Amino acid sequence: MRRRFFSAAWAYYILLVIFLYLPIGLLIVFSFNDSPMVVFPLKGFTLKWYGALAQAREMLAALRNSLILGLASSAVATFLGTMAALAAVRYRFPGRGVFMAVSAMPLVIPYVVLGVALLILFSTFNIERSLFTVGIGHIVINIPYVMLIVGARLVGFPSSLEEAAMDLGATYWGTLRRVTIPIAMPAIVAAFLTSFTTSFDEFAVSFFLTGTEVTLPIYVYSQLRFPSRLPVVITLSAIVMTGSVALLLFAESLRRKG
Amino acid sequence: MRDTRSRLLILITPPALLLIMFFVLPMLNMATFSFRQGAFGEERHMWTLAHYREFLRNTAFQRLLGRSIAMAFETSLYCIILAYPLAYFLIFRAGERRVALLTLVLVPAWTSFLLRILAWKLILSSEGLLSGLLQAVGLLAEPKPVLLYSRAAVVVALTYSWLPFVALPIFAALERIDPHLLEAAxxxxxxxxxxxxxxxLPLSLPGVVAGFFFVFIPTLGEWVTPALVGGVDGIMYGNIIQDQFVRGLNWPMGALMSLVMLLAMLVLLGLLVWLLKALHVELGDLIG
Incomplete structure (x- = not known):
């Protein structure tokens, strides 16, 4: 009886995993398919789409923009989010509740609302849309995540370590640099990587804030209407997917170790 | 004491300033913008209630908002129905391998959002996987899109996208249950x-509620998935907001619509907080 239930549960798990991986597997399969059309039936194995990547100049420019944007916006988000987490976890002050509520708000606001609100703001103040404005959007999105990840780590170790350092004559900022930050480092790195992958994949907000320099998701979206460009787009995406999964597995292992 | 205060100020000022400038201010600015005649030229400086009147008069907007709430609700429900048994299996049947098996479920959620929707388009289109399969077993006579460009396609693609995010909080809630309680029972x-x-079930409810909102919030604001697989039938409230900025160029109307969505979301969140209080759950427990 128990044995049968056990295998039914396994069957359910395996079916769900197939359901989850099938669409992604399909894209990877098509990246090796020897046909300019992304339709069934498959036409045979080729590596030519991988070769064609080197010529896809616009796409590589978009990839470069996304990498720069991801690195810069997550660096700022991680820096500011860590400061906010330190303030929220280690201090009691009037308005702390309001501060925490406002900084968590971007988590519960639909992206379309955030994108539209920032678009109107930039237009009101005549700020030209560019990678910079997209970056602002990504920083606002990522600060709450950084606060959650780093904050959880700060709650997890007692402030007595910091007090001990200061009793022994270290200044507050010295303690921060040599005790607090090193202890929180796994969480800070995990927060950075999470922000980076979020920024790298973000589309719904970026769409409203982008200027002439497009990010990779925006480029991909613009290409979806041209079936002939799809194979190369899919091929790059297969590579990017593999890379981002590896990065997040690494971030996850850091977070769990922490 | 004064030291503590200045340290706190140094820590808190930069992030607070950024959030005020680029989160609080844009929301307030959006609210005032909804009273403007138009987004450009002279109209920018004229104030009007016309958009509010139009919004109240045009029941299509309200119906679409209601429909989007229903779609978000449905998607969240399907995710929970699929994810609960999964999390239950991992906690109570999978033993030591549970974290590895959970990670396997989470990995697809880390891949490109747009590409996953594109993949669904490939599955559902007329030359797609599903159409081919149905033809092979004789259920479909000719190549035809299956589900594509419908409300159902949007719900399927969204359920697919969010399922792993629901498994996570339910897993965490079940993990915290003391096995002694079940032995005692x-x-x-x-x-x-x-x-x-x-x-x-009662002890895992906080995880279920958290999972529900992990899906509900982003799904209610969706416009990308319906734009790609929804067609006319699968359109959501987010699409008409996007439309005001891209094609309609009626920015103040778009600002008003987005304000309404913001308010709807805040009301629903208020409901959540009330529900959690009724269930005696601390908000902090949800994040776990």
């Missing part, structure tokens, strides 16, 4: 199904 002669209903 069994010792006292409680049959397993009853122990599930009276011990496991």
């Amino acid at each position: 069994a010792d006292l002669g409680c049959p397993p199904w009853r122990a599930f209903l009276r011990v496991t």
Whole structure:
């Protein structure tokens, strides 16, 4: 009886995993398919789409923009989010509740609302849309995540370590640099990587804030209407997917170790 | 004491300033913008209630908002129905391998959002996987899109996208349940199904509620998935907001619509907080 239930549960798990991986597997399969059309039936194995990547100049420019944007916006988000987490976890002050509520708000606001609100703001103040404005959007999105990840780590170790350092004559900022930050480092790195992958994949907000320099998701979206460009787009995406999964597995292992 | 205060100010000022400038201010600015005649030229400086009147008069907007709430609700429900047994299996049947098996479920959620929707388009299109399969078994006579460009396609693609995010909080909630409670229930002669209903399920509810909102919030604001697989039938409220900025160029109307969505979301969140209080759950427990 128990044995049968056990295998039914396994069957359910395996079916769900197939359901989850099938669409992604399909894209990877098509990246090796020897046909300019992304339709069934498959036409045979080729590596030519991988070769064609080197010529896809616009796409590589978009990839470069996304990498720069991801690195810069997550660096700022991680820096500011860590400061906010330190303030929220280690201090009691009037308005702390309001501060925490406002900084968590971007988590519960639909992206379309955030994108539209920032678009109107930039237009009101005549700020030209560019990678910079997209970056602002990504920083606002990522600060709450950084606060959650780093904050959880700060709650997890007692402030007595910091007090001990200061009793022994270290200044507050010295303690921060040599005790607090090193202890929180796994969480800070995990927060950075999470922000980076979020920024790298973000589309719904970026769409409203982008200027002439497009990010990779925006480029991909613009290409979806041209079936002939799809194979190369899919091929790059297969590579990017593999890379981002590896990065997040690494971030996850850091977070769990922490 | 003064030291502590200046340290706090140094820590808190930069992030607070950024959030005020680029989060609080844009929301307030959006609210005032909804009273403007138009987004450009002279109209920018004229104030009007016309958009509010139009919004109240045009029941299509309200119906679409209601429909989007229903779609978000449905998607969240399907995610929970699929994810709960999964999390249950991982916690109670998978033993030591549970974290590895959970990670396997989470990995697809880390891949490109746009590309996953594109993949669904490939599955559902007329030359797609599903159409081919149905033809092979004789259920479909000719190549035809299956589900594509419908409300159902949007719900399927969104359920697919968010399922792993729901498995995570339910997994965390089940993981926290003390196994002794279930042993005690069994010792006292409680049959397993009853122990599930009276011990496991109530204790895992915070995870279920958290999972629900992980899906509900982003789904309510969706416009990308319906734009790609929804067609006319699968359009959501987010699409008409996007439309005001891209094609309609009626920015103040778009600002008003987005304000309405913001308010709807805040009301629903208020409901959540009230519900959690009723369930005696601390908000902090949800993040776990």
